[in-house]
Amino acid sequence: MRGDIVYRVYTLHEGREKECFFGAFRSRSEADAEIARLSAMEMNGRNWAQQYHNRGFVVRETVVDTDFEIPSCPKPRDKYAIKCSPKPNRPGTWDSTLVEVFRRTSSSGEAEKICEYERNYSMLQTFEPFRQGSREFALISRNYTKTAVLDLGSGSVIAEETDDPDSGAVGGFCPVGFYVPDWWDVNDGSIIPGSDCWDANDEWPNGDFGFVWGCHWGDDTSWKVQYLDLSRVEQGVVRREDRFGYVELATSGFESPCLTLDAEAIRRSEPPHFIHVSTYNGAAQVTFAVEMKFSLDSGRPREWQRLNVANLE
Structure with missing residues (x-):
């Protein structure tokens, strides 16, 4: 520092x-x-x-002329895990889920329970720990159409999507999974503050944005991706933005390491294989692995037909 x-x-x-x-x-x-x-x-x-x-x-x-410190390991995604139990509701309705949150405290796999919350749907992959500076949080979804932020220090929910029409996104989006890029997802630690080539890009990402994938209620079964602005979670604000359009993520095969409590305790997990963030010439960018269906007759993507796109231009 x-x-x-x-x-x-x-x-x-x-x-x-x-x-x-x-x-x-x-x-x-x-x-x-x-x-x-x-x-x-x-x-x-x-x-x-x-x-x-x-x-x-x-x-x-x-x-060293920067206040930035390289974050510690393990990453929050490797430090916390959950245990889920179904909670039956009245006949004819789906079960809720009781979610217990644990902090892995040692390399032996011991876990310390820190809080619990209830989700009014099946769990899917709606738990993603992340950090901002010295504070640790988790993206969760108590309501199946809302994203929320859990403070992992206090065990309290400190921010949640609202139904305010000025919030920046259309309501009714059902989270299936979350991803908040950690510094160690993008950097390998080989360059340290004070290096001859150190610049602001080396201090990114810092936990102020993330992604949610899921679908609008009543949509098809593919998972679309939207942007999460996490820059004001400490003030109780989380904003979702539909800035990428109709993008179907290729999520097959992914499972968050947080969903298995008895896995090896502390390890260097990989980020989701279908979302990759980076910087180029100082600008942040994201690459998605997507699913596309093509017509065998015309060779054109079905998505172009849905959007009435005549060609790449």
Whole structure:
């Protein structure tokens, strides 16, 4: 964090004016170990460092000028799990679900119950822990047509979609699953604050947005995806936006690690395979894996026919 000292490793070469940067490290001993590793490398039977960096290595101390700290592991998605039990309602109606929320407390798989809540439908995959700074939350759905935010510190629901027509999205969307990109879903930790190439993109994502997939009540059985604005959950506000249009996600085969309480306790789970977030030239973007049906006769996607799209233009 800001004010810390990191140790940058550079290489020099005769006739090359510019130094080459080879990483930043949290201690001088780590920097020296990297220099030793690079110095011993061989390429095509020759010493790599002597061939391309014959004036050796230099370590420069640098003061970190950002408040950002790399988030800890395990990720919230690997830290929390749920246990679901059906709760019968009156005859002729579907069961509700009693959801118990647990925090995995050790690598042995022990779990500590922190709260419970009731959902008025089957669970599906409507539990997604995430973090904003030092606080941990979870996207949940108590009402089958609403997204809510559970504070995992207090065990209380602090935000939930409303029926306000000015909320930004059409009501009646039924959540089936959630995803909030964690910093470790996008970054591997090999670049640290204070690095020569560190910038604001390396501090993203920070938990202020997510995705919900599901369907409108009475729609077909495919899952569409919508955007969740989580930037004001601490003020009690969660907003859903239908900004991607009619996109059918290819969700087959995915199961959240939070749904299995007796799984190995702490591990590095992968994000959903059908949603990938990234940045390009400073702009955030998302790639979806989608389902598309094509006509064998014309070769055109059925979705184009539904939207009356004549061609790609």
